[in-house]
Amino acid sequence: MVSTSGAQLLPGDAVRNLRDLLLPMTSLLTPNLPEATLLLRDADIQYKSPSGLEDLKTLAKLVHGLGPKAVLLKGGHMPLTKEYVKSNSDEEKSITVDVLYDGNDYTIIESQYLTSKNTHGTGCSLASAIASNLALQKSKSQPVDLATAVRLAVRYVSAGILTAHASLGKGSGPINHFHSMQNLPFSPGNFIEYLLSHPAVAPVWRKYTHHDFATQMARGTLSEDLFKNYLIQDYLYLTHFARTHALAAYKSKTMDAITASATIILHIEHEMELHLSYCREFGISKADIESPSRKESLACVAYSRYVLDVGQSEDWLALQMALAPCLLGYGETAQRLYREKESVTTEQGNRYWRWVENYVADDYQEAVRVGSALIEKNILKQSPNRIEELVRIFVRATEMEVRFWDFDAHLEL
Amino acid sequence: MVSTSGAQLLPGDAVRNLRDLLLPMTSLLTPNLPEATLLLRDADIQYKSPSGLEDLKTLAKLVHGLGPKAVLLKGGHMPLTKEYVKSNSDEEKSITVDVLYDGNDYTIIESQYLTSKNTHGTGCSLASAIASNLALQKSKSQPVDLATAVRLAVRYVSAGILTAHASLGKGSGPINHFHSMQNLPFSPGNFIEYLLSHPAVAPVWRKYTHHDFATQMARGTLSEDLFKNYLIQDYLYLTHFARTHALAAYKSKTMDAITASATIILHIEHEMELHLSYCREFGISKADIESPSRKESLACVAYSRYVLDVGQSEDWLALQMALAPCLLGYGETAQRLYREKESVTTEQGNRYWRWVENYVADDYQEAVRVGSALIEKNILKQSPNRIEELVRIFVRATEMEVRFWDFDAHLEL
Numbered sequence: 001m002v003s004t005s006g007a008q009l010l011p012g013d014a015v016r017n018l019r020d021l022l023l024p025m026t027s028l029l030t031p032n033l034p035e036a037t038l039l040l041r042d043a044d045i046q047y048k049s050p051s052g053l054e055d056l057k058t059l060a061k062l063v064h065g066l067g068p069k070a071v072l073l074k075g076g077h078m079p080l081t082k083e084y085v086k087s088n089s090d091e092e093k094s095i096t097v098d099v100l101y102d103g104n105d106y107t108i109i110e111s112q113y114l115t116s117k118n119t120h121g122t123g124c125s126l127a128s129a130i131a132s133n134l135a136l137q138k139s140k141s142q143p144v145d146l147a148t149a150v151r152l153a154v155r156y157v158s159a160g161i162l163t164a165h166a167s168l169g170k171g172s173g174p175i176n177h178f179h180s181m182q183n184l185p186f187s188p189g190n191f192i193e194y195l196l197s198h199p200a201v202a203p204v205w206r207k208y209t210h211h212d213f214a215t216q217m218a219r220g221t222l223s224e225d226l227f228k229n230y231l232i233q234d235y236l237y238l239t240h241f242a243r244t245h246a247l248a249a250y251k252s253k254t255m256d257a258i259t260a261s262a263t264i265i266l267h268i269e270h271e272m273e274l275h276l277s278y279c280r281e282f283g284i285s286k287a288d289i290e291s292p293s294r295k296e297s298l299a300c301v302a303y304s305r306y307v308l309d310v311g312q313s314e315d316w317l318a319l320q321m322a323l324a325p326c327l328l329g330y331g332e333t334a335q336r337l338y339r340e341k342e343s344v345t346t347e348q349g350n351r352y353w354r355w356v357e358n359y360v361a362d363d364y365q366e367a368v369r370v371g372s373a374l375i376e377k378n379i380l381k382q383s384p385n386r387i388e389e390l391v392r393i394f395v396r397a398t399e400m401e402v403r404f405w406d407f408d409a410h411l412e413l
Numbered sequence: 414m415v416s417t418s419g420a421q422l423l424p425g426d427a428v429r430n431l432r433d434l435l436l437p438m439t440s441l442l443t444p445n446l447p448e449a450t451l452l453l454r455d456a457d458i459q460y461k462s463p464s465g466l467e468d469l470k471t472l473a474k475l476v477h478g479l480g481p482k483a484v485l486l487k488g489g490h491m492p493l494t495k496e497y498v499k500s501n502s503d504e505e506k507s508i509t510v511d512v513l514y515d516g517n518d519y520t521i522i523e524s525q526y527l528t529s530k531n532t533h534g535t536g537c538s539l540a541s542a543i544a545s546n547l548a549l550q551k552s553k554s555q556p557v558d559l560a561t562a563v564r565l566a567v568r569y570v571s572a573g574i575l576t577a578h579a580s581l582g583k584g585s586g587p588i589n590h591f592h593s594m595q596n597l598p599f600s601p602g603n604f605i606e607y608l609l610s611h612p613a614v615a616p617v618w619r620k621y622t623h624h625d626f627a628t629q630m631a632r633g634t635l636s637e638d639l640f641k642n643y644l645i646q647d648y649l650y651l652t653h654f655a656r657t658h659a660l661a662a663y664k665s666k667t668m669d670a671i672t673a674s675a676t677i678i679l680h681i682e683h684e685m686e687l688h689l690s691y692c693r694e695f696g697i698s699k700a701d702i703e704s705p706s707r708k709e710s711l712a713c714v715a716y717s718r719y720v721l722d723v724g725q726s727e728d729w730l731a732l733q734m735a736l737a738p739c740l741l742g743y744g745e746t747a748q749r750l751y752r753e754k755e756s757v758t759t760e761q762g763n764r765y766w767r768w769v770e771n772y773v774a775d776d777y778q779e780a781v782r783v784g785s786a787l788i789e790k791n792i793l794k795q796s797p798n799r800i801e802e803l804v805r806i807f808v809r810a811t812e813m814e815v816r817f818w819d820f821d822a823h824l825e826l
Contacts, residue, residue, distance in 0.1 A: 148610065151606075152600070152607075155599070155600040155606070156600045158600070159600035159603070162601070162602070163601060180597035181594060182596075182597070182796070183593055183594055183595075184593035184594075187568040187592060187593055188572045189572060197561065199555075250726060251725075251727075312664075313729075314728055315727055315728040315731070318728070381799065382798075383795050385794040385795075386794065
């Protein structure tokens with residue numbers, strides 16, 4: 001009838017029809033102050049020009065008498081002081097109050113007074129939001145609760161004003177209807193594809209999965225010293241890797257998840273046995289590797305303690321994301337090398353070839369599938385913001401993997 | 414031109430116009446197999462009926478010759494085996510392949526073969542999703558990457574088929590376009606209002622903030638023994654409360670957040686001084702409270718260790734949510750009691766009144782405001798799913814607060 005900006009939208013003679021024909025069918029009428037007084041004048045009902053909250057309540061009750069089942073009198077045109085009286089100056093304007101009256105009870109919804117040019121369509125948005133909230137209550141089989149539907153809608157519109165884009169168009173601008181909507185940047189089941197092609201991930205992922213260290217292992221050209229150092233440091237790393245999975249078990253909520261972590265620890269122990277058998281071939285004993293005088297390299301300390309700290313200071317999924325580069329990358333790297341025609345097998349004289357075979361083996365590739373599915377499932381419960389944080393953790397751990405394979409990684413401290 | 418279901422949508426004589434007038438202006442043409450062959454026939458171009466991936470690539474190149482800058486040949490009409498040849502039986506159908514050809518490079522997008530009646534509008538959705546992805550790249554000032562835009566769009570449509578609501582309407586059903594959209598159940602800045610009126614929170618929150626123990630303190634009717642027990646147990650609780658804030662500091666990412674936690678610990682120490690001064694009035698010394706033989710009650714152990722475990726096994730915000738019932742509830746309860754006409758002040762002879770005064774004091778109410786603002790800010794970064802998990806933590810901690818005030822809470826073990 002009358003817009004927020006003051007324009008009378010309904011011809012005078014239509015007001016009577018609205019009053020006579022529509023109001024008796026109305027569940028909730030949401031007039032602003034000019035609309036409420038126009039309706040009362042048209043119906044020849046006396047009212048006092050409002051000067052505070054009590055007058056607003058009286059007005060709402062008078063409008064309710066015109067037929068609607070409930071009235072929400074919107075007080076945006078009359079900012080109040082903190083004492084709920086009409087402000088006489090801009091400085092006094094502190095709150096606005098909307099009054100809901102359902103024939104029995106009043107609900108007073110107080111909002112912070114806002115000044116903004118982005119108020120175009122606030123009235124329509126409020127009415128639509130109330131109707132949507134009522135539909136939402138029904139769809140959830142909740143009891144219909146008009147006061148809650150209205151309060152949430154008032155908050156929705158206020159937030160829409162507060163978060164509006166100031167620079168859109170000219171004159172009265174639109175509110176932001178999308179302030180509480182989040183969109184995942186990938187489709188369900190395709191997070192890892194998104195992750196590995198993410199601009200922050202792709203370059204470092206390629207560096208890692210195409211690292212010259214692994215390529216030289218597959219071709220048998222790696223120096224024995226470098227391989228030995230790597231084996232020892234990886235063995236020390238795996239000890240902390242196992243501790244990290246124990247921490248993941250502590251952070252789990254179900255026995256299934258706890259058991260999964262324990263099973264992984266047993267797999268790690270198996271992987272370490274393999275390291276020991278390699279080491280024996282190269283003349284290094286278990287006692288030698290585990291000797292207290294054996295120092296972890298900087299690359300080993302940095303990577304293992306980084307992952308442990310993510311585990312301690314973040315949640316379960318963050319921990320899984322810090323562990324993921326190792327799981328996914330070893331699988332992908334080994335598969336690449338297994339197919340490469342330049343690779344040299346054990347039969348062809350490559351003493352390192354078992355490393356490739358270990359990570360293309362069915363049990364390891366199955367572990368990759370299980371771990372990937374777990375991440376795909378849990379990532380859907382995260383917010384877009386959290387997903388970018390998790391991507392950054394993945395990047396950091398991948399950088400540590402690259403460093404672990406760098407040829408100068410495990411020099412003596 | 415030809416719908417997924419096989420209907421020819423474009424009259425024969427319009428095909429020539431499309432070919433002559435539109436294709437030369439086209440950035441990306443996205444024909445399915447029947448459309449691609451119809452176009453080629455209309456242009457009198459010879460082609461081999463496809464029987465595998467290589468034939469699809471040839472077809473895409475032939476269609477590209479008709480003028481569009483790039484062609485995405487959609488292979489959904491010809492499911493392939495794992496060996497990329499046309500399947501001869503339903504059992505063999507394993508994948509579908511879409512072929513993108515831009516005049517230089519082929520991009521092959523492989524998808525799991527799906528059977529579903531929810532395929533209505535898949536072609537339109539795919540083309541719209543590709544266009545949207547290209548616009549999104551532009552809006553982020555990323556280089557235009559057609560292959561990525563297409564791959565993400567293919568995943569988008571596949572996920573829309575997989576997550577479609579099977580029961581909507583009759584015949585070919587719609588895909589689910591909203592699979593990656595999340596809506597927060599409250600508007601920015603209004604989470605705590607949403608939280609406290611949440612169906613899982615409201616009843617226990619009322620039980621806590623209207624607990625008879627606090628009411629009896631405000632009226633001076635509480636037995637001295639109960640008050641003394643409460644003071645001692647609350648003192649012991651606050652020790653762990655301080656440890657929890659130290660844990661929050663460990664989990665913080667910025668010096669500001671670490672300092673904020675340390676400041677709270679100093680406030681807790683101040684609060685404990687108050688407890689000690691009370692205790693002296695009631696004839697209990699600090700040594701007595703801190704004596705190793707002094708046992709924490711079950712209610713104290715349960716509450717403090719619950720909060721600590723949330724802190725250890727979850728993230729920083731979860732920890733804040735476990736701490737929030739104490740912060741918010743003491744403030745709200747004390748304010749309620751401060752205003753109640755039945756309350757009895759110190760001057761009127763209530764020895765417990767200082768408890769109420771302590772939590773309505775400006776410094777405590779300021780702490781409530783700061784803590785609330787911190788939660789409001791961080792909650793916006795969470796997913797709807799995570800928010801419900803955080804609500805459950807808040808409920809559990811509130812239940813522990815209720816238990817802490819129950820009259821039988823601190824009986825000797």
